[in-house]
Amino acid sequence: MVRAGFLLSIFLSMALVPASARASDPDPWFGHDKFLHFSVSNGLAAGGYAVSSLFWEGRTERLIAGGSFSLALGAAKELYDMTGRGDPSWRDFTWDVIGTATGLALAWGIDELFFRSDARKPVEAAATPGGLAIRW
Template identity: 40%
Template sequence: MKRLILPAVFLLAGCSHTANDRWSGQDKAQHFIASAILTAAGSEVAQRQGSSSVRSANIGFLFSVSLGATKELWDSRPAGTGWSWKDFVWDVAGAATGYTVWRLANE
């Protein structure tokens, strides 16, 4: 997992079209909640496919964060609203929360 994070940060740091947004707002809550739900759902699907609890939670987390990064890449296109590190932070926070809640519910 660590091997994936560093290259992703370098790739995403070059986004030239960034958003000028705030840390709070309705869209930040939507990023957080959607990421938490996607993590839990991805974890549950992975577990039903036979993965261990830890592996399932990791799969769900990476699934959610990758969707958040893809959405921000879409926003960074010239016609988009711009890459938002703030949105991405809320995505990761939601994914971490979904990971934790799902793990607690499956112990």
């Protein structure tokens, strides 16, 4: 019984050694660099959505254009980092995707709030028997 307790204490102490010897994470999820990736992607996506409204009427096309623009630049930045001129990180690209989604949601929300599509305008329906008109 004493031997089992001794072996258990040795095993537990060996299990704790690697935990105390771990180095700090060189690429934290919430570092200053991640904030920059998020905010730049956010602005690029919203700006791409706004500029694409000059060329396309449909919101789907605007969302695709804004998202493609922002994600293409984010991917290009990570490919540039892979050439040895920076530190490539999939966490950076994750924040690019989150920033793009947030920017598109913001741009779409502003577009929906201030510039509603023609499909939402009131439509007058045919008159019903008795002269009652139904309006939407």
